[in-house]
Amino acid sequence: MNFALTPEQEELKTTTRRFLSQRLPTNMVRKTMETDAPIAVDVWRAMAVELGIAGLMVPESAGGLGLGFVEAACILHEVGRAVAPLPFLVTSVLGVELLTQGDQKEPAIATTLEGIANGTVVLGLMGGSVEDPLLPCGTWTPSGASAESRFVLDGTQATHLLVTLTSETGPVLVLLPTNTPGVRITHETTLDLTRPMAHVELTTAKATIVLNVPELRRAHESFGSFASASIAQDMVGGAERVLEMSVSYAKDRHQFGRPIGGFQAVKHRLADMLVDVESAKSTALYAAFTMDDHTDDRAIAASTAKSVCGDAFFRVAAASIQVHGGIGFTWEHDAHLYFKRAKADQILFGNGPLHRRRLAGLLGIV
Incomplete structure (x- = not known):
């Protein structure tokens, strides 16, 4: 196994570092984290349009670059270096990893992946624990999802939620837009204001199953x-x-x-x-x-x-x-x-x- 980054991967890091230093210096980070919705959405969309970074791991068929984890690691390194309040970790890495294990022909999944690639979708990851966000935090029935979690990563500005729930046969992962009836989101004040979390409550909210029990x-x-x-x-x-x-x-x-x-x-x-x-x-x-x-x-x-x-x-x-x-x-x-x-x-x-x-x-x- 070769542990050296390729010239292309090094250039990806350099380009991202230059972009973040210009668009999101620490004085801008402070201004963003002091707002009620502390994610730099404008910078995020600019990254998506100008650099194509939002869809780094999204399959090419959905408008992404179809690259691997090492390329994503290059971006994660630079986002951490800038303590940037951006949804790259949850949306472009963890969210894409989960969504691509589902049926990408499912309209809700396909549309969400396309939205991630063009920077219009921000995912919130909702589960029963910050240590393991894939632990169930509520229940799923054919009539909808009912759940509550106080520490939803990037939930404040999320356009969509990935939620782990318990069904009659076992745990399932569902996807739903945050403008769905029955969704209530409140910003949580936490220690790290650069990584926002939200208190989210679902009351019989309609959702699409992304991963069933065995998946x-x-x-x-x-x-x-x-x-x-x-x-x-x-x-x-x-x-x-x-x-x-x-x-x-x-x-x-x-x-x-x-x-x-x-x-x-x-x-x-x-x-x-x-x-x-x-x-x-x-x-x-x-x-x-x-x-x-x-x-x-x-x-x-x-x-x-x-x-x-x-x-x-x-x-x-x-x-x-x-x-x-x-x-x-x-x-x-x-x-x-x-x-x-x-x-x-x-x-x-x-x-x-x-x-x-x-x-x-x-x-x-x-």
């Missing part, structure tokens, strides 16, 4: 690994940017007539941060390649990446506040955006202890 059970087996490998890339991007900010500040900030980066305590802290970032990069990249190559150890690689990257990002973000000193403790400094994103990402799709227990099982240790 959802098969999808559920691999979805946890797919989600973990995805969020790992986001965390590596954020950790990388935090390290860059810290090194730059340590060079520019002078104390006692010399840069603070020249003092042993700061120098060693920065070195520890570098080790964390590079270790996280390696595990996340390996997990990304296993997703595309469908290797036997993809579950091991994904849980390793989620555990290592989650802890590394949090340590790096916390250390960055210390390096920045007094200014780092102020809300106005960008270090806090990354610190809160790091803590929220640690929990999303399972924290470190959960994934280490999973690894112990997969490796036959317990």
Whole structure:
């Protein structure tokens, strides 16, 4: 397995980084997250039209690019680096992964995939747990869906919802537009304001089944690994940017007539941060390649990446506040955006202890 990105993949990262730095710098991120619907929808639609990124993994038959997970990982890295309030993770990666396992000839699924590709659709992922969004959160009957969840990823600005429900025969995944009668959405205030969540209630809302009982059970087996490998890339991007900010500040900030980066305590802290970032990069990249190559150890690689990257990002973000000193403790400094994103990402799709227990099982240790 070759772990080097191709020139095309490197260019994809470079182009996305340039776009986000111009359209969504951190001052714009702050303005967006302080609104009642904290997703930069205009930027998202521009990304879809100008870069075609929204439909990166959407099949070509539905108007997308039909690319793989490694290409998506390149974008996830840059979105995390910019702490961008964009729906790429849920809509273009996790949502597409689930929708394409259903019947793509089904009109509701086909239309949704086309909408994702052109940037007009934003998906919300609604389940029974932030650790496992494919756990049921309500019931499904022929008359409609009835459910409630307080932590629906990207639910505030969602045009459509993917919801896991319990039917008479077992769990099913359904799709419904948010303008369907019986849908009530309220914005939730959470720790990480750059990754919005919503409180969603469904009352006998009409929906289309995307995955029936056996299909959802098969999808559920691999979805946890797919989600973990995805969020790992986001965390590596954020950790990388935090390290860059810290090194730059340590060079520019002078104390006692010399840069603070020249003092042993700061120098060693920065070195520890570098080790964390590079270790996280390696595990996340390996997990990304296993997703595309469908290797036997993809579950091991994904849980390793989620555990290592989650802890590394949090340590790096916390250390960055210390390096920045007094200014780092102020809300106005960008270090806090990354610190809160790091803590929220640690929990999303399972924290470190959960994934280490999973690894112990997969490796036959317990």
